[in-house]
């Protein structure tokens with residue numbers, strides 16, 4: 080294989096961030112190369128992340144609907160889930176999504192190298208990258224600017240006995256054709272909760288073991304409490320405030336021991352399988368970052384400025400390698416930002432494109448779903464941001480009551496003096512869709528008064544946002560009325 084050996088822009092990794100950057104750079108007429116080491120091209124979101132997990136979760140959602148059929152005067156019986164059929168449906172859809180992406184990666188707008196890249200050094204104008212391809216001699220390419228978009232891998236903490244006992248990860252769940260009867264899920268983040276929802280939703284017994292005092296560490300406590308209550312009502316056991324001390328095999332089963340961090344007493348949980356969902360680590364260990372003075376924190380996460388520049392000004396980072404939140408829409412925006420800034424630098428200009436993290440979205444596809452945008456109450460308190468908030472519950476809203484979906488609430492957070500929207504949260508039916516209304520309002524710098532006067536069709540789930548908006552509009556008016 081022969082390659083042009085100097086490029087304007089070299090991209091390490093062809094996932095959501097890398098592909099977005101390559102597409103943008105090519106449209107800006109940069110001579111671009113994308114290097115990816117995966118056996119199968121497509122990236123995490125398509126192959127082992129968003130899309131396969133949401134495909135499986137749809138089966139669980141349908142089963143929950145069947146379970147609640149009697150509420151709607153219907154007779155239907157939830158039968159046994161056919162895990163092979165669920166897996167095959169996932170494979171069919173993912174093959175389609177992946178082959179479309181593979182075509183996009185190979186349609187000639189930029190060069191594609193199937194190999195593992197690492198840094199070899201740099202001078203004023205040029206960065207050297209070593210490319211390793213199995214069964215071939217390594218070679219070097221050079222580039223004027225580089226983007227690191229190498230993604231993340233499942234993080235396996237050093238818990239005594241865990242590796243020896245064996246465990247599953249989200250990767251295993253997403254491609255298995257059989258599922259044991261019971262699972263202990265370690266962790267209380269998005270992956271743990273989505274997997275717990277899927278497993279219980281298709282009839283498995285689930286126990287969640289979370290270190291923090293609440294599920295979804297860092298999120299507002301009212302959201303964490305609502306999902307915990309909803310999970311418990313479905314028969315999912317939730318242990319919080321735990322310190323896992325030991326994992327061991329007992330015959331065909333697996334036993335986990337943890338210390339209750341409040342009482343100090345030990346507890347045991349037994350199940351057929353253990354699912355580890357304790358976070359992901361950036362793929363940076365093999366990149367030889369130090370040869371180019373690229374700084375990363377202790378976990379290997381690369382430090383990136385709002386321009387996506389790393390500590391080496393001609394090297395950018397995007398996606399799970401740099402955060403601040405490992406989700407796809409940010410990975411794409413960061414990749415595009417990096418490509419546009421690289422083009423400016425190559426043209427001798429200062430990079431001027433920056434990320435706007437004001438509106439970052441986060442959605443969790445549980446039942447009920449959870450979604451947040453912008454500032455949370457917790458963050459506002461931690462950062463001393465003046466704010467007011469108002470919530471409205473789904474059990475007092477006509478459309479959600481008609482739908483029999485009464486768990487949860489919506490919440491708006493606003494500036495007390497101007498009424499400008501600062502953030503929003505929703506836990507309840509279609510939360511990952513409903514969040515887009517306040518997200519757009521936030522993006523357009525709207526205030527709560529504008530939300531009140533916006534048109535809201537009746538009866539819809541969406542109109543629920545108008546109630547907290549009215550409360551906040553009244554609160555802003557009374558806070559800003561001069562007192563005699």
Ligand SMILES: Cc1cc2nc3c(=O)[nH]c(=O)nc-3n(C[C@H](O)[C@H](O)[C@H](O)COP(=O)(O)OP(=O)(O)OC[C@H]3O[C@@H](n4cnc5c(N)ncnc54)[C@H](O)[C@@H]3O)c2cc1C
Pocket residue numbers: 091092093094095096097114115116117120121122123124125127128129130132194195196197228229230231249270362365366397398399400405406407408410
């Ligand atoms: C189970 C699960 C569910 C998720 N659900 C959602 C969701 O619903 N919504 C959402 O927004 N996010 C979700 N995420 C997160 C989302 O998938 C990631 O944030 C996103 O895919 C990261 O994209 P990326 O481009 O940074 O990395 P990736 O897509 O992982 O791409 C990195 C690429 O770099 C390549 N690579 C690595 N090292 C090298 C090297 N040295 N040289 C060359 N190539 C290299 C890899 O082969 C890979 O193709 C989920 C994640 C998981 C695990």
Ligand SMILES: NC(=O)c1ccc[n+]([C@@H]2O[C@H](COP(=O)([O-])OP(=O)(O)OC[C@H]3O[C@@H](n4cnc5c(N)ncnc54)[C@H](O)[C@@H]3O)[C@@H](O)[C@H]2O)c1
Pocket residue numbers: 236265266267268269270271273289290291295296323356357358359404405406441442443444
């Ligand atoms: N719907 C979505 O958008 C979605 C879905 C899944 C994943 N993701 C992304 O994937 C990434 C990984 O998700 P995740 O849920 O694995 O990670 P996470 O970091 O959100 O959660 C990991 C949890 O494990 C706990 N933990 C870590 N080490 C532990 C230990 N030794 N003992 C006990 N508890 C421990 C942490 O306190 C945390 O609550 C996230 O950053 C998320 O952004 C997004």
